[in-house]
Amino acid sequence: MTTRRLTCSLALALLFATTASAQTPSSVDGRIEQLKPGEYLWAPEIAPAGPVTVIVSLATQKAYAYRNGVAIGVSTVSTGSDGHATPTGVFTVLQKDVDHVSNLYKDAAMPFMQRLTWGGIAMHAGNLPGYPASHGCIRLPPAFAKLLFGITRLGITVVITQDARVPVVAAKPGMLTSAGSAGGDFVWNPALSPKGPVSIVISGRDKRVVVLRNGIEIGSGAIAFDAPIERTAAFTLQSIDADGEHWLRLPLPGDPRTGELTAEDRAKGHLAEGFRAALATVTTPGTTLLVTRETLASAGTGTPVTIIEATGQ
CATH class of the missing domain: 2.40.440.10 (L,D-transpeptidase catalytic domain-like)
Structure with a gap:
């Protein structure tokens, strides 16, 4: 070959x-x-x-x-x-x-x-x-x-x-904007993994956010959506400056969208203010956000979905 x-x-x-x-x-x-x-x-x-x-x-x-x-x-x-x-x-x-x-x-x-x-x-x-x-x-x-x-x-x-249309990656996701409509309950324990790369996973069906650092869950909480999640999407934090966080969308096959999310898209998801503030303390350039319409318990067919393994056994 x-x-x-x-x-x-x-x-x-x-x-x-x-x-x-x-x-x-x-x-x-x-x-x-x-x-x-x-x-x-x-x-x-x-x-x-x-x-x-x-x-x-x-x-x-x-x-x-x-x-x-x-x-x-x-x-x-x-x-x-x-x-x-x-x-x-x-x-x-x-x-x-x-x-x-x-x-x-x-x-x-x-x-x-x-x-x-x-x-x-x-x-x-x-x-x-x-x-x-x-x-x-x-x-x-x-x-x-x-x-x-x-x-x-x-x-x-x-x-x-499994999708032919590969997940995408974007700019300041509205999923991370604060609003009073989301539930106030969340769990936050960053001491479980004090340092390392952070990944945030959001499930549209579960209406839940899971935060992992080095593959170890350090937090989770509720999220509310203004509209259903139609497709899997991934986002990566490129930089943070005076204008805020800059998350980039990857130009992927079958999806013509590029650049940063619009203000309208950013406003479609809402977290409790306390949870949003906690997230801001761990998001740094390189942080990855995955948004999936599926439940984190299964892929919709009863097949378990892997959501990051810890770096140590």
Whole structure:
């Protein structure tokens, strides 16, 4: 199976359109959809620094890498075969190992391994036959696996979705604005995990917010919505300045929206003031927010949804 790195200029043409046209990667010329097994695009110069997020689409068999809210790479993948399904949900990178060898599958080599669960699910270099063929792991082209390994750190967020339309990421989410309409009850105990990357998960069906740091739940509370959650969406906090927090939406296949959320969208979700204020004490650049229409108890089909494992067993 071949791998190749396209030149930066070509990657730019394929991955990104001009800001004015607000096109998504797939709308540039269709090359992302046409990637063959083992091929990838890589243009890290577009966003040389900032928090990294990885989104894996089981439906399209592709992985999307974002840095500082900007798409810098997309790759073909091979995920779990029948009987070995790759779990969907929100994960953090728990462990990294350049020369990892599996202790579950006959000492199989797993170069550039980035562990997502303690049960054996990871991203790593491997064979890409053009269809799901792994025991649940996310196989990447060897060259792409090495490149991705080089820009990630422990605790970054990885979202795995079954949807062909991959989750998105945005600007100051209205889900985090205060209002008296939300319930006043919430739990807040940041001492359970004093430092590390923060992820916030919101369930539209549960009307609940869960806050995790290093994969450990440090808080949860109620949220009220002005309108139903129609699709899964993810948001990453790029920066905080005098104008407030700046959350970026990722330009994803099938979704033409880019930039920051409108004031109208920001006002659709409401938290109790005390909970909103508590959240503000832990949100820093790199914080990830996932909004899902599903319950956190199941994926709507009785299948458990993984919402981040702790960094220690």
